[in-house]
Amino acid sequence: MADDGTPGGFAGRLGATVEDAGDGAATLAFEVRDEHLNPAGTLHGGVVATLVDTVMGQAVRSTTGDGEVPATSQLTVTYLRPGRPGPLEVRGRVRTRGEHLTICEADVEQEGRALAHAVATFALLER
Incomplete structure (x- = not known):
């Protein structure tokens, strides 16, 4: 994560900001702009997938030591609207932390309504 609250990498380039991360949970803020829309005029699913992957990665990182790096090994996104x-608002949390694998969940909301729910498995790699 960069010092300015951006998660860095692709999600940071999209404009996501980390609002909070710690104790196996994280929250991102994101402003949907015209460049994030698909030809139908709605938020592109790839942007949503990036946001949930990023927030869950931040949640996992809040539980790891210096030598561990989380890597997404499975991601399922259910688009609700x-x-x-x-x-x-994008919220993620660690559900189950194993020795080598961690299971997370994430939710995306806009104006208090659920847009997407995601589940992911992260492998914990050694640096």
């Missing part, structure tokens, strides 16, 4: 331009 289309997103529109405006602010999003």
Whole structure:
């Protein structure tokens, strides 16, 4: 994570900011702009997938030591309704932490309504 609250990498380039991360949970803020929309005029599913992957990665990182690096090994996103331009809240949390694998969940909301739910498995790699 960068010092300015951006998660770095692709999600940071999209404009996501880390609002909170610690104790196996994380929250991202994101402003949906025109460049994030698909041809139908709704939030592109790839942006949603990036946001949930990033927030869950941040949640896992809040539980790891210096020598461990989480890597996504499985990601399932269920899209519940289309997103529109405006602010999003993305929350992730660690559900189960094993020795080598960690299971997480994430939710995306806009104006208090669920847009997507995701589940992921992260492998814990050694640096």
